[in-house]
Amino acid sequence: MASAPTTKAAAGAAAQDPILKVEHLSMRFGGLMAINDLSFECRRGDITALIGPNGAGKTTVFNCITGFYKPTMGMMTLRQKGGQDYLLERLADFEITKRAKVARTFQNIRLFTGLTVLENLLVAQHNALMRASGYTILGLFGFPAYRKASKESIELARYWLDKASLTERADDPAGDLPYGAQRRLEIARAMCTGPELLCLDEPAAGLNPRESLALNTLLQGIRADTGTSILLIEHDMSVVMEISDHVVVLEYGQKISDGTPDFVKNDPKVIAAYLGVEDDEVEEVIAEVEEVAHEVEGGQK
Numbered sequence: 001m002a003s004a005p006t007t008k009a010a011a012g013a014a015a016q017d018p019i020l021k022v023e024h025l026s027m028r029f030g031g032l033m034a035i036n037d038l039s040f041e042c043r044r045g046d047i048t049a050l051i052g053p054n055g056a057g058k059t060t061v062f063n064c065i066t067g068f069y070k071p072t073m074g075m076m077t078l079r080q081k082g083g084q085d086y087l088l089e090r091l092a093d094f095e096i097t098k099r100a101k102v103a104r105t106f107q108n109i110r111l112f113t114g115l116t117v118l119e120n121l122l123v124a125q126h127n128a129l130m131r132a133s134g135y136t137i138l139g140l141f142g143f144p145a146y147r148k149a150s151k152e153s154i155e156l157a158r159y160w161l162d163k164a165s166l167t168e169r170a171d172d173p174a175g176d177l178p179y180g181a182q183r184r185l186e187i188a189r190a191m192c193t194g195p196e197l198l199c200l201d202e203p204a205a206g207l208n209p210r211e212s213l214a215l216n217t218l219l220q221g222i223r224a225d226t227g228t229s230i231l232l233i234e235h236d237m238s239v240v241m242e243i244s245d246h247v248v249v250l251e252y253g254q255k256i257s258d259g260t261p262d263f264v265k266n267d268p269k270v271i272a273a274y275l276g277v278e279d280d281e282v283e284e285v286i287a288e289v290e291e292v293a294h295e296v297e298g299g300q301k
């Protein structure tokens with residue numbers, strides 16, 4: 001059965017130990033070293049953002065963590081609340097979801113568009129329901145365990161419908177929802193699998209400011225109410241700076257900065273990577289930008 005949300009107190013009590021340790025990760029595609037000796041940690045209960053310019057290797061890291069790619073080298077250790085360790089590079093993708101409890105969403109939304117919103121959340125709990133049925137037709141009708149599991153599945157789906165502000169759309173086909181609501185449904189569906197680590201690939205992409213705000217509220221709620229750790233790739237810096245506890249910055253497959261949003265925002269290496277200039281040119285470029293901004297301001301007065 002997918003785990004029900006824990007209380008705020010329990011979430012707060014979660015020690016700040018790493019839930020995920022990535023050590024010396026490398027991924028080569030032919031002659032291209034997409035990830036080169038990358039190490040970082042995600043602390044339990046934190047929202048960690050992985051950022052960097054286009055082609056820096058963010059999605060490749062996600063694909064390694066979630067088992068879509070087998071890394072050329074390196075270790076990725078997922079430590080669950082109970083202390084159980086999983087070496088993700090040794091697990092098949094379905095085992096990473098099922099046993100290690102890592103859930104993910106994709107850059108392109110992947111919902112069952114013909115099913116209703118509620119059905120999408122119930123399908124996510126299919127594994128738990130099948131287990132409770134004893135994998136028999138008889139079990140589907142007769143086992144009290146199945147009836148209990150199916151009641152719990154509906155309760156969990158209702159909980160996430162509410163958290164994602166989708167209760168009123170529960171019976172509508174998922175494909176009829178506006179874009180921002182589809183993104184929230186995808187996250188709610190991932191949460192119905194009871195993950196310890198939720199990986200989100202550009203959750204704010206294509207959202208308008210109102211939808212972006214609803215997304216922030218949902219993610220902050222997940223952190224506060226369930227203690228689930230979140231790792232996200234995001235280009236929208238307003239989302240990253242507002243909700244992240246910790247930011248890891250990649251450039252050309254290597255880590256160039258790692259720290260709090262404030263630290264990273266002011267790190268000359270990060271500014272240089274985003275501006276596409278050398279580190280020692282950053283101050284000069286910033287001074288030029290400030291000068292232009294003053295001129296524009298002066299012209300507007």
Ligand SMILES: Nc1ncnc2c1ncn2[C@@H]1O[C@H](COP(=O)(O)OP(=O)(O)OP(=O)(O)O)[C@@H](O)[C@H]1O
Binds near residue numbers: 054057058
């Ligand atoms: N399956 C693949 N085969 C060959 N090269 C790949 C593959 N996947 C990614 N790459 C290359 O690896 C590098 C990193 O790509 P990746 O998609 O991980 O970057 P990213 O930081 O997620 O970029 P974006 O922000 O544009 O999504 C790029 O040069 C990309 O072309």
